[in-house]
Amino acid sequence: MRRFTFFLVAVATAGLAVLIGPARGHADGQSAPYVTDIPNGYRDWQWISSAHEAGNLNSLGAVLGNDVAIRAFRAGKLPFPDGTIIAALHYRNVPSEENNKVFGQAQSFVPGAPTNIQFMVKDSTKYAATGGWGFGHFADGKPGDATFMKSCFPCHEKAKGSDLVFTRYAP
Numbered sequence: 016m017r018r019f020t021f022f023l024v025a026v027a028t029a030g031l032a033v034l035i036g037p038a039r040g041h042a043d044g045q046s047a048p049y050v051t052d053i054p055n056g057y058r059d060w061q062w063i064s065s066a067h068e069a070g071n072l073n074s075l076g077a078v079l080g081n082d083v084a085i086r087a088f089r090a091g092k093l094p095f096p097d098g099t100i101i102a103a104l105h106y107r108n109v110p111s112e113e114n115n116k117v118f119g120q121a122q123s124f125v126p127g128a129p130t131n132i133q134f135m136v137k138d139s140t141k142y143a144a145t146g147g148w149g150f151g152h153f154a155d156g157k158p159g160d161a162t163f164m165k166s167c168f169p170c171h172e173k174a175k176g177s178d179l180v181f182t183r184y185a186p
Contacts, residue, residue, distance in 0.1 A: 048144060049164040050134050050151025054081075057102045057134075061085045064185040067108065075108045075126045078182045083137075088184035094147070095178050099137035103182075105130045130154070135171075135180065146172060146179050 057079060066076035080088060083098040106126035114123035131154045139147035150167035152159035171179040 046141075047161070048142070048149075049159070049161070049167070050136050050149045051158045053132065053151075053153055053156070054100055054102070054134060054136070057081075057100070057132075060100075060102060063088055063101070064182050066103065066182070068105075069108075073108045074105045074130060075124070076106070077104045077126075078102070079104070089186075093178050095137050095180065097137050097139055097147075099135075101135045101180065101182065103133040105132070146175075148179050 060079040060081050063078045063080045063084065066074075066078060068074040068076070079102045081098075081100040083096060084101050086092075087095045087099055107128050107130060108124050109127035110121055111123040111125045114125070115121050131152055133153075134149075134151035136142070136149040136151070137147055138149060142149040145168040148168075148171065150164060150171070152164065152167070168179075171181070174181050177183075
């Protein structure tokens, strides 16, 4: 039988906590050192920025944040407070034939098929070994495995000056 443990992300408002889902337990009873469940309600979060990754990724992304993240970005608060959750929704970058007909040339690109969703969850105690952040990657609703997730922190660690976050707030 699979063990489940629940984890809470503190919300800075009124001392409440938000349950964002069960963390899949390991055989030793410990939760994974990365995000294993998609946070509830992330599609209703506010827009932080957009991202375009060229080359082999050929991706357009929408970066969203929960209320804690939005307040921190707007205030320029670093490090981000515990409870911050950032979501990056990635899609194939595809030309818009419909728009390009109007423009008379190839210049318009839109999101195509979804490729993955990534999350960063700030919990300085739970994720102390990875700079206070839990990283999550989901393709077709399934989380990345431990081997896949090992590459997240070393990459984000290069952004120490912005508390491991690459995204900049676009007001």
